[in-house]
Amino acid sequence: MGYRFSDLTDACQDDWRAYIEHPFVRELGNGTLGEGAFRHYLQQDYLFLIHFARAYALAAFKSRTLADLRQAHEGLKAILDVELDLHIGYCRDWGISEEDLATLPEARATLAYTRYVLDTGQRGDLLDLHVALAPCLVGYGVIANWLNAQSFTVRGNANPYDAWIAMYESDEFQAAMNDELAWLDARLAEVTPRRFNELVEVFRDATRLEIDFWQMGLDRAS
Numbered sequence: 741m742g743y744r745f746s747d748l749t750d751a752c753q754d755d756w757r758a759y760i761e762h763p764f765v766r767e768l769g770n771g772t773l774g775e776g777a778f779r780h781y782l783q784q785d786y787l788f789l790i791h792f793a794r795a796y797a798l799a800a801f802k803s804r805t806l807a808d809l810r811q812a813h814e815g816l817k818a819i820l821d822v823e824l825d826l827h828i829g830y831c832r833d834w835g836i837s838e839e840d841l842a843t844l845p846e847a848r849a850t851l852a853y854t855r856y857v858l859d860t861g862q863r864g865d866l867l868d869l870h871v872a873l874a875p876c877l878v879g880y881g882v883i884a885n886w887l888n889a890q891s892f893t894v895r896g897n898a899n900p901y902d903a904w905i906a907m908y909e910s911d912e913f914q915a916a917m918n919d920e921l922a923w924l925d926a927r928l929a930e931v932t933p934r935r936f937n938e939l940v941e942v943f944r945d946a947t948r949l950e951i952d953f954w955q956m957g958l959d960r961a962s
């Protein structure tokens with residue numbers, strides 16, 4: 741007993757590294773990622789964000805304390821009032837209109853990942869849901885920090901994807917990631933080994949689905 745978040749990543753190190761250091765991420769970092777791959781990713785990520793907002797609504801429903809309910813409400817508001825507008829603006833910069841976004845067919849990787857998270861939350865409790873969301877919330881902050889530590893990463897105007905890295909390295913995003921890490925560390929400190937193993941399974945599944953999401957971008961898979 742006495743687990744923490746890093747025990748989850750330690751328990752599925754190969755998958756975690758394959759996600760954080762995915763070729764899509766490396767190509768974002770050195771600026772060589774194909775524009776078509778990035779556009780496909782952006783489009784599917786719009787659908788992803790909508791379902792992610794639903795997952796926060798589910799977190800509200802699953803909350804047993806006022807503090808957890810408020811936290812879920814803040815997450816839902818952040819996506820609906822901030823993230824989605826930013827994303828729509830970002831898509832516009834990349835030549836994707838709101839009309840395009842409204843009529844997008846959902847790719848299988850998006851379907852699989854988002855519905856897995858929602859199902860995990862419905863089947864389990866609030867901790868299951870947070871663990872299913874962790875590769876997304878924590879992972880993107882870890883990826884931005886990892887990219888910044890790599891010598892191949894190109895920053896500034898020379899990299900068309902610089903704004904993407906900047907978004908996830910921002911103090912605001914890193915603070916949200918650290919809040920989530922503190923929440924997870926506090927909850928994981930109390931779980932039994934048996935429960936921890938269940939949570940590792942959820943974390944590994946969600947991490948693999950993030951890998952598939954990157955790969956979908958590279959393959960432009962539908």
Ligand SMILES: Cc1ncc(C[n+]2csc(CCO)c2C)c(N)n1
Binds near residue numbers: 789792815818
């Ligand atoms: C496939 C995919 N995985 C993770 C994120 C990152 N992300 C989405 S919502 C959110 C938290 C918002 O409060 C974060 C970090 C993404 N955009 N797309």
